[in-house]
Amino acid sequence: MQPLEQEIAQFIIDTLNLEDVKVADIDPGAPLFVKGLGLDSIDALELGVGLQKKYGIKLSSDATETRKHFASVQALAALVTNHRAGAST
Secondary structure (H helix, E strand, O other): OOHHHHHHHHHHHHHHOOOOOOHHHOOOOOOOEOOOOOEOHHHHHHHHHHHHHHHOOOOOOOHHHHHHHOOOHHHHHHHHHHHHHHHOO
């Protein structure tokens, strides 16, 4: 797992208070919702708020685009990377 993926995995654990989950338990390519971590829509809202607070990322109201970003830890890491690249230009 890449360092940013580890950071995102820890962010998910901390944001959602997943007490029985460790970073090593999270497959960065596995789905976050239903299968994989089994997150739900309430978790998505909490993660969205957390992303805005921690990384300054505001998610679009376009459900398809948002689902793509929340597909996996890798997808969230790509979102953060792209946001950082855009913020530095």
